[in-house]
Amino acid sequence: MAASAQVTVTVGSVLLEYTGGRARLSAAGATVGEALDALDRAHAGFKWRVVDEQGRLRPHMALFVNGAPVRDLKRPLRDGDDVRLLQALSGG
16 A cells, blocks of 8 residues: 655635635545545535545546646646645536
8 A cells, every 4th residue: 555645735715615715725535536535524514525436536627746736636746746636617
């Protein structure tokens, strides 16, 4: 098992009600999914808003690690990584 990384997570306004109004959080995890699990332990209901029942990132969520778009929750993290969760824009 990979070592847990300490990362900074920035969330968009749609998630602020789950984080007590905090837009920047710290989380630990070897993968994106583990970091989301840690955030859910600290902020009940957080992960349900981001991940669907099949364990996949919800379609309306955009996730970036160090500026690169990510959909795979098994993506490894390193200490100091910058994770951003935003509501994806859609429409026509």
